[in-house]
Amino acid sequence: MQKVTMKTKAKKAWRKPSLYGPDIDLSVYTDQAEEQMPVKDLRELPGQISEESREAGITLESGCRSGSFFQIDHSVVLASSYESGLEVMNISDALQEYDWLSAFLWKAVSVDSDKYTAQSELNRHNGYFLRALPGHKVVFPLQACLFMKQEGLAQNVHNIIIAEEGSEMHIITGCATALSVQEGLHIGISEFYIKKNARITFTMIHNWSEKIVVRPRSAAIVYDNGVFLSNYICMKPVKSLQMYPTAYCAGADSTVRFNSIVSAEKGSDIDIGSRVFLKAAGSRAEVIARAVSTGGTVKARGHLIGEVAGIKAHLECRGLLLSDEGIIHAIPELEGRADNIDMSHEAAVGRINEEEIQYLMARGLRDDEAKAAVVRGFLDVEIKGLPEQLQKEIKNALKIKEKGNYLL
Numbered sequence: 001m002q003k004v005t006m007k008t009k010a011k012k013a014w015r016k017p018s019l020y021g022p023d024i025d026l027s028v029y030t031d032q033a034e035e036q037m038p039v040k041d042l043r044e045l046p047g048q049i050s051e052e053s054r055e056a057g058i059t060l061e062s063g064c065r066s067g068s069f070f071q072i073d074h075s076v077v078l079a080s081s082y083e084s085g086l087e088v089m090n091i092s093d094a095l096q097e098y099d100w101l102s103a104f105l106w107k108a109v110s111v112d113s114d115k116y117t118a119q120s121e122l123n124r125h126n127g128y129f130l131r132a133l134p135g136h137k138v139v140f141p142l143q144a145c146l147f148m149k150q151e152g153l154a155q156n157v158h159n160i161i162i163a164e165e166g167s168e169m170h171i172i173t174g175c176a177t178a179l180s181v182q183e184g185l186h187i188g189i190s191e192f193y194i195k196k197n198a199r200i201t202f203t204m205i206h207n208w209s210e211k212i213v214v215r216p217r218s219a220a221i222v223y224d225n226g227v228f229l230s231n232y233i234c235m236k237p238v239k240s241l242q243m244y245p246t247a248y249c250a251g252a253d254s255t256v257r258f259n260s261i262v263s264a265e266k267g268s269d270i271d272i273g274s275r276v277f278l279k280a281a282g283s284r285a286e287v288i289a290r291a292v293s294t295g296g297t298v299k300a301r302g303h304l305i306g307e308v309a310g311i312k313a314h315l316e317c318r319g320l321l322l323s324d325e326g327i328i329h330a331i332p333e334l335e336g337r338a339d340n341i342d343m344s345h346e347a348a349v350g351r352i353n354e355e356e357i358q359y360l361m362a363r364g365l366r367d368d369e370a371k372a373a374v375v376r377g378f379l380d381v382e383i384k385g386l387p388e389q390l391q392k393e394i395k396n397a398l399k400i401k402e403k404g405n406y407l408l
Contacts, residue, residue: 056174273301
């Protein structure tokens with residue numbers, strides 16, 4: 001009965017445009033994809049797929065990962081856990097195996113939010129199910145990759161991530177396209193459930209092509225004393241990216257942090273944001289965004305909603321313009337609905353300080369090296385609460401982007 005209801009809602013919302021970002025004609029993309037053969041090990045992947053995946057934070061060696069999920073177009077080629085207490089599955093298989101899982105489907109994200117959520121329900125192409133069992137603390141990060149290989153494809157995935165009571169897991173998810181792919185559409189629905197005393201660190205690294213359209217729709221529900229840390233990095237060109245992940249601090253003393261680092265080249269239209277509803281006493285939220293424009297457009301949104309007394313939240317957005325053609329629009333919002341709340345925000349957009357450049361050049365750096373050093377320092381955001389290994393991997397991902405000369 002629930003599935004029929006969801007389908008009905010989705011059909012009614014199929015033509016409903018999003019409130020944010022340019023509207024996209026879904027009919028120009030194909031839903032038909034060639035089946036990809038499964039692999040037993042990520043080292044069996046073709047060289048081109050391996051290389052592009054590495055730039056999205058994916059490693060082929062299993063020794064430093066607790067599990068791996070890899071999907072090419074519509075085919076899940078690998079879903080494997082390397083330790084007990086952790087489940088890694090194709091979402092389609094998980095829904096068949098666990099009757100209770102359907103209760104989590106479309107609970108955090110509304111199926112009729114817009115045409116993209118509707119499309120994901122009506123034409124779902126797998127996705128991942130990740131679950132840490134009660135009390136289990138994952139030692140090494142878990143990795144998941146959603147890869148687009150076919151030209152002009154629509155990839156619609158639905159992911160569910162559950163941290164059971166007292167558990168902890170760190171996830172690195174990479175999205176990438178083959179070098180040969182020029183155009184495509186990626187719709188990703190991700191629902192996170194962080195139960196009492198549990199913790200999820202979720203780091204997403206995007207490595208798209210210049211004409212790819214991306215529409216993630218994500219939400220997290222955090223229960224008593226739970227922690228949800230979300231890190232997003234997109235430093236390569238993309239035609240259109242629109243995302244506004246939402247978190248609900250539903251339990252007492254729950255914590256949410258969103259960190260975003262993006263760069264927009266000429267031709268890129270990036271509309272990102274994060275929203276947190278603080279619904280329980282003692283809940284905490286922090287939203288930090290860094291945006292660089294080398295000619296593209298960035299809209300950086302942030303919305304904090306304090307619904308009860310005793311909450312604390314902070315919003316910070318900083319933008320750096322490296323081109324006269326670039327546009328950065330910071331849109332911070334604070335919404336207080338109760339007495340005795342502590343909410344603050346700061347936003348700033350500007351250009352590189354020439355005095356800093358002159359200082360660095362006086363110390364022996366060339367002009368381009370000095371600018372790169374300033375940008376690198378601007379993007380070096382301290383992400384609180386990350387394990388040391390994960391901190392190093394995020395810094396390494398930023399170094400890879402810099403070597404690709406996407407900033408200057």
